[in-house]
Amino acid sequence: MPHRLWIALNSILIVLSVIYIWFFRPHDSSLVITAQFLSQMAMILFLVNINMYFVFLVIRKSSVRQVKIRLAKFSRVMMKWHIPIAITATTIIAGHAAINLYEIAPVIGYSNLKLVSGYLAMAVLSLTLAAGYLRHKKSSGFRRKFHLITAMAFFLVFFIHMFIPI
Template sequence: MITRWLTINIITILVIVLWSLYQGYDSSYILMGKIIAQAAFILFLININMYFVFLLIRKSKIRNVKVKLAKISKKMMRYHIPIAITATLLIIAHAALMISTRFVNLWNTKTVSGAAAIGILIILLFSVLLRRWKASGKRRKFHFTMAFVFLGFVILHVFI
């Protein structure tokens, strides 16, 4: 199960990188923006995998697997917020670079989908604040739901 999920992650990253290369770029700024976005995507994917680690802990019937995954999740949680902050800063850098280039039309579907993804990211970051103020099952579910909605918008943005 774990190897299958890692394989899906690696294939997802490869498809996005190859798609980006296939689309090409008009300037070195656009290339830099794409590379920054890909780094942010990888960091975000690392963070979203936390959900699947916890899911495997809940669903596994083998105690040794649960213990091993619990140890992994404990280490991963230490880095969850720093990874999220780094990914967010990279996304902001990507957006700033792409908007600042004279090649980007602010009203095309790619830019609009990126703006929508940033709007969802703001809601996702707000869900983090809600969890910090008072943790509850409802807020936890809202947080991971927004993470998956954000992932969907990012995938849409990449492939438009």
């Protein structure tokens, strides 16, 4: 049952971001529209990766054996894609940032709260990627927790950044 709630929350987040970006933040510039589209794609990819934590949580906490088996098989497949998804999403978000720094920043100022939150999100994302790289090279309990904490911090900062108006 909790997994249905989590799927619903993810779906609601995606729908809210689509509504917010495309209906409340429309732009005339094709470059800015491209940046908005890139942010949507990256958000979905980051959500896929962040949700791996919750898949593992359900595996640990569930008392239903069939659920554990099904999720374990699913997680084996998904973990092979975790790093490529992270690299792809980071590349996409870098394109989003570059377009916005070129097109929007000169208009609203480089110290605008929206941009500052984007800088913070990129810094926390860099920390998350570094933690993930270290974990990939040599896994330990500390490295696993550090990667998890930085990933959740990134999600929080990115979520705040997404809904800060320009």
